[in-house]
Amino acid sequence: MPQHRFAAGAQIQREDDVGPIETVAAGERVPACPGGAAGWRRPLAALLLAGLLTPTAWSQAAPQTLERGNGPEPSTLDAHRCPEVACANILRDLYEGLVAEDAGGRLIPGIADRWELGADGRTWTFRLREGLRWSNGEALDAMQVVASFRRAFAPATAAPFAAHFDALANAPAVQRGELPAEALGVAAPDARTVVFTLTRSADLPRLLTLPIAYPLHLPSLAAHGNRHTRPGNLVSNGAYTLVDWLPQSQVTLERNPHFREAAPIPRVRFHVTEDAASELKRYEAGGLHITETVPPQPLASLQARFGGQLRIAPYLGTFWFGYNLTKPPFRDAKALREALSLAIDRDILTRHVTGLGEVPAYGVVPPAIAGYAAATLPWDPSRRDQAAREARARQLYAQAGYSEANPLEVEIRYNTSTPHRRLALAVAAMWREVLGVRVRLRNEEWKVFVGTRRARAITQVFRGGWIADIDDPRNFLASFRRGDGSNWSGVDLPEFEALLARADAAPTLEERARLLRAAEARLLAEHALIPVYHYTSKHLVRPEVGGFEANPLDRHPSRFLTLGDVPR
Structure with missing residues (x-):
């Protein structure tokens, strides 16, 4: 399977609440698809350990x-x-x-x-x-x-x-x-x-x-x-x-x-389970009836272990990485933003990193939204293969003024979570291999992360995403308006907002959908974010x-x- 080798002097670091816990140093191999590759043995070992636990039988006598x-x-x-x-x-x-x-x-x-x-x-x-x-x-x-x-x-x-x-x-x-x-x-x-x-x-x-x-x-x-x-x-x-x-x-x-x-x-207890691997262990040990999610593992293995207890279904949500558009290096840097998006192989991410039915995303709105034909980036798989995308990414990276001698140094920030950590590590490795970008990974406890992301003071690239509040494409797009509390990137596109306003005043549902699609296309053309995948819900x-x-x-x-x- 493909691996990413770091050049001498390069470093990708992952941090947890207690400080650095893993450093990928110069020359170390980091696989693009983690299943079975040596560079990912440590996180995989933790996941496999959970599989060795013996489930504790729940008492059937009137659980409370x-x-x-x-x-x-x-x-x-x-x-x-x-x-x-x-x-x-x-x-x-x-x-x-x-x-x-x-x-x-x-x-x-x-x-x-x-x-x-x-x-x-x-x-x-x-x-x-x-x-x-x-x-x-x-x-x-x-x-x-x-x-x-x-x-x-x-x-x-x-x-x-x-x-x-x-x-x-x-x-x-x-x-x-x-x-x-x-x-x-x-x-x-x-x-x-x-x-x-x-x-x-x-x-x-x-x-x-x-x-x-x-x-x-x-x-x-x-x-x-x-x-x-x-x-x-x-x-x-x-x-x-x-x-x-x-x-x-x-x-x-x-x-x-x-x-x-x-x-x-009579009683419900909601447990804080930020780490999906730890949540799985707790479930297997008899401490949970329902998990919030399932950690990245081969789907066939999970199905063999849990059978009907594994519930995977379509989910109206999109995972994306956002840029802080209010500060360098991404303010007024459309070519750089597009280069980073092109360098990500979404197919590898969804098959080998997330691996639980997620669909590669080339737009903001999920395809499952009723009555809406979602817009896509101009180079989705039907129009350009990954090798061609990576070649174009290198051209744009150079156009933006970066090179092997002058690499982009950037930080990806995300909230504490096993899936988010693995995905960020894989994306960092892809950027390093394709473009030579030097990446630092930083995770934060949820409340801290939310405040940091909203402030737009120190963020550069950050974990974003949207889970639908209602089954409506506008629900995904409205948060990118200027001044919206969920506009974490600081997107400011008057043409985009004008299209949303026209959609609100549209006389028919068909015209509304057409205008919303045009608004989504305008947002994507600006490369104001990096769509990565559309969610599935997954519970035990x-x-x-x-x-x-x-x-x-x-x-x-x-x-x-x-x-x-x-x-x-």
């Missing part, structure tokens, strides 16, 4: 707690400020919005039992259920829902996903502080009715499943401030309540006695867990799961 792997430490349990999957998974158990999703990702009534769109196509009316209660027993009504929306869009909240609601009347102006919260296009004409006014058509019911749309108990927020998310302070309205949060370890929930339907499983699920259904958004609320013969 569902143990779930959940990836990194959640950055917050403030629903309006949640920026990532790790907190959203927990919030989906703690809260319920006007609209919810069932085990298969289908829309179902939430705290609203029905809704309708007005004849103008811009006014949505939601009717709340009777007898709604917070977890402390207090009544929940429409006025509180409206007040919570106003808090979500207040400038001080700095909600990272507020931009998804830019169709809500006055929402952008309210968030910028240009209009008062009362100007937001949401009102409560009575205690059981919530009315939204939009400025354009939008799939509002689907958007209302997002954590930013969950009602918060504002008296708790007033009483405790930022500590309103702590156990004993957090008052929620979903199927579960928060009883414990041990940072960097676990978050424990118990049934909400005031929720309309008792969840089948124990046989005694019932109700786990694959769905494109990979959402699995605990209230739809069962666990053995749990007492009701």
